[in-house]
Amino acid sequence: MRYFSRRFPLTIVLLGALAACVSVPQAEEPVAQAAAGPEAFPKVEESLPRAALDADTLYDVLLGEIAGQRGEIGVASQALSRAARRTRDPRLAERATLAALYAKQYEDALAAAQLWVELKPASADARESLASIYLETGRPAEARREFEQILASEQARANLEQAYMRIAAVLGRASSRGASVQTMQVLVESHPEVAAAHFALAHLAVRNGDLDVAGTAVDRALELRPQWEEAALFKARILVSQKNAAKAQTFYEDYLRRYPSATNVRVHYARHLIDQKQWEKARDEFKRVAEEAPEDADAVYAVGLLALQTNRLDEAERFLERTVELRPQNDQARIYLGQVVEQSKRYGEAARWYGEVSAGESFFEAQTRLAIVTAKQGDLGKARQHLRAINAENDQQRVQLVLAEEQMLRDAKRYDEALTVLNGALERMPEDKDLLYARALIAEKLDKLPLVESDLRTILQKDPQNVNALNALGYTLADRTDRxxxxxEYLARALELKPDDPFVLDSMGWLQYRTGNNVEAIRYLKRAIAIRNDAEIAAHLGEVLWVAGDRSEARSVWTRALRETPESEALRDVIKKFMP
Known part of the structure; x- marks a missing residue:
């Protein structure tokens, strides 16, 4: 019986010290100087003021600092505002503004921000703060004027694109979502030829939950800059958010057809395919990235994993070995390499890969696998001794050691001993679902069907959406009973939770066969084997095809599967049954 493949497996921070608050003349700030172009703003003296450090000023500055550190932001705001008005120091005006904003004292914040802008009219930060206060107090037209001033200044500096993104960020924090999007739309109309303006609008619309406006805006950005990969990726994310994965896939494919060198888009497309469980297509895309950038360790690793997922063991081995060459510290790649050669019964090589894993987060898994391959090499006693020498740091690792020992005994067909090991572990950890599931597998081998059913139902009582347990119980009832x-019922629930799980599809196909519905059985089983080329699925599909009268295709399915997994007992048994 095979149910699934189990793998081992503002508090505000006030700036500066007192000496920085009171004044000595300083050089003009280079950023402010660059921002204030002659056409954007009137020329304003940006030098800091000379202000006497009198007792009242000193008191207010100290009060503001101490109150801010103690979290009394309202007191800090009022004290710093008084100091700012007295000294006309823009730094104090800035602190007073931020403190009042944090305390949501918008009238105080407005007065402080207006002073800040008066003292530093070329400061984008000052105008952004003032605009945000206008938005919070229901004055969007005045907020828009401040944003327009920022755009004019940044346009003079050839920095319009970044300005739109900053404005979108400010608007995204506004309480009134509708007003913020409408304000941004008006601002975009002033520079309709700037792709980044539409892109910024798309970002803001997504943040505010208006995916239709976002989609229209990003489409316009791509019309203006068709090769803009960042905009293309955002468009795809919008489509996915609209639960239109098929349309997102079509968009990716069309974009890559027009711009095949857009590597970043290709990588995201491959990840999208993984999300859709389209392993073969994802592997093809990552493989292309790896061919174009052979030193890209992430792409090479992805190809190796996807090749392993699709049971292309030779390719998986080649790409995983290349991963280790490019990134020697990737111990997880060594574990996967061990699994690849282990599946090919090259147990000595598997032991070498597991043995190369250094101390760290992968070490426990590697040592557990090393014990398993030692057992597969015929020395079960040494393997169990090695397993018991591994230090388990928590219950999860203790469970993994038990499951590893159970697997060794199961592989050796010592089912009674395996059951004893699991019974002992369940006395110590009676609630563990993995142990209950493993015991159900062993109980089925020993024809203890009441125990199989009891353990699986116990899992489902604790976790009604446990797909493995639903599938196992459904398959057992279909295969070993007439219920x-x-x-x-169980398999339908499992399929609802995981509609593309190949093992659940296989179980549903087998149920259809057992109830005489061969057409539906073949449909489910073909879907299952297209997702995962598994020997037991091939055994089931071949049997149904043979019984349905398509013996030629049945032989073809069995022959292909036998070529790839000649050791499969399920496959050999079914072939012997129909072709003795």
């Missing part, structure tokens, strides 16, 4: 309606 087909119950099997249908």
């Amino acid at each position: 087909y309606s119950e099997a249908q």
Whole structure:
């Protein structure tokens, strides 16, 4: 019986010290100087004021600092505002503004921000703060005027694109979502030829939950700059957010057809395909990235993992070895390499890969696998001794050691001993779902069907959406009993939770076969084997095809599967059954 493949496996911070608050003349700030172009703003003296450090000023500055550190932001705001008005120091005006904003004292914040802008009219930060206060106090037209001043200044500096993104960020924090989007739309109309303006609007609209406006805006950005990869990726994310994965895939494919060198888009497309469980297509895309950038360790690793997922063991081995060359510290790649050669029964090589894993987060798994391959090499006693020498740091690792020992005994067909090991572990950890599931597998081998059913139902009582348990119970009822309606109920629930799980599809196909519905059985089983080329799925599909009268295709399915997994007992048994 195979149910699934189990793998081992503002508090505000006031700036500066007192000496920085009171004044000595300083040089003009280079950023402010660059920002204030002659056409954007009137020329304003940006030098800091000379202000006497009198007792009242000193008191207010100290009060503001101490109150801010103690979290009394309202007191800090009022004290710093008094000091700012007295000294006309823009730094104090800035602190007073931020403190009042944090305290949501918008009238105080407005007065402080207006002073800040008066003292530093070329400061984008000052105008952004003032605009945000206008938005919070229901004055969007005045906020828009401040943003327009920022755009004019940044346009003079050839920095318009970044200005739009900053404005979108400010608007995104506003309480009134509708007003913020409308303000941004008006600002974009002043520079309709700037792709970044539309892109910024798309970002703001997504933040405010208006995906339709976002989609229209990003489409316009791509019309103006068709090769803009960042905009293309954002467009795809919008489509996914609209739950239109198929349309997102079509968009990716069209974009890459027009711009095949857009590597970043290709990588995201490959990840999208993984999300859709389209392993083969994802592998093809990552493989292309790896061919174009052979030193890209992430792409090479992705190809190796996807090749392993699709049971292309030779390719998986090649790319995983290349991963280790490019990134020697990737111990997880060594574990996967061990699994690849282990599947090919090259147990000595598997032991070498597991043995190369250094101390760290992968070490426990590697040592556990090393014990398993030692057992597969025929020395079960040494393997169990090695397993018991591994230090388990928590219950999860203790469970993994038990499951590893159970697997060794199961592989050796010592099912009674495996059951004893699991029974002992369950006495110590009776609630563990993995141990209950493993015992159900062993109990099925020993024809203890009541125990199989009891353990699986216990799992489902604790976790009603446990797909593995639903699938296992449904398959058992379909295969070993005539309680087909119950099997249908469990498998339908499993399929609802994981509609593309190949093992659940296989179980549903087998149930259809057992109830005489061969057409539906073949449909489910073909879907399953297209997702995962598994020997037991091939055994089931071949049997149904043979019984349905398509013996030629049945032989073809069995032959292909036998070529790839000649050691599969399920496959050999079914072939012997129909072709003795």
